[in-house]
């Protein structure tokens with residue numbers, strides 16, 4: 001279980017996240033939605049130790065993540081798929097995937113995990129020797145997800161997986177997120193695409209200029225008048 005309590009984060013004088021609290025229970029998909037600049041990315045970066053918190057706490061299965069180094073957080077079973085994907089562009093697809101398996105020494109285990117990832121993303125298998133930088137945006141998103149899966153995460157934090165993708169690819173990516181969830185992976189999903197994010201989630205939180213302004217059952221939020229007006233163009 002991930003428990004964020006009274007978290008505040010500042011960049012100098014800019015208060016990006018203001019006293020937010022939320023939880024993600026094991027096996028859930030929880031979405032964090034909000035407009036540009038609401039503080040979604042900052043929240044994920046703080047959870048995985050890329051940005052320091054000003055105050056508050058982030059506990060993951062009893063471990064204080066604010067006192068844990070980013071590299072160690074992966075070994076606790078938490079994988080972060082950042083916005084913009086950040087694949088190693090000059091390396092091949094398979095080499096990128098192997099980079100995700102750093103904690104596994106055994107070659108046969110790595111081979112098994114590659115097969116698991118190629119099973120989920122046949123397109124990556126077809127392109128296993130292609131340089132990652134020449135993949136399409138959707139394929140790079142698949143690669144970023146595949147690389148995260150190589151570390152056998154229990155929890156995945158995903159930042160805007162739909163960004164820059166065609167509606168068809170967005171559907172494809174979301175159906176993979178559903179599959180991962182069915183396999184028991186917990187997901188914290190940050191999205192501007194509120195419709196997709198609320199459709200897939202169990203629960204959701206709305207972030208507005210650094211504060212949580214609404215929270216609840218995702219299907220209820222999908223039908224909430226205020227949410228529909230502000231985020232669903234209704």
Ligand code: ATP
Nearest residue numbers: 011014016034035036037038039040041042043192
């Ligand atoms: P988007 O959907 O556009 O990515 P977001 O909800 O993820 O937005 P953040 O990227 O977390 O929002 O940004 C929250 C606020 O913090 C914004 O006002 C942003 O300009 C500011 N901010 C983010 N990163 C930095 C930084 N490194 N230095 C200074 N200000 C920053």
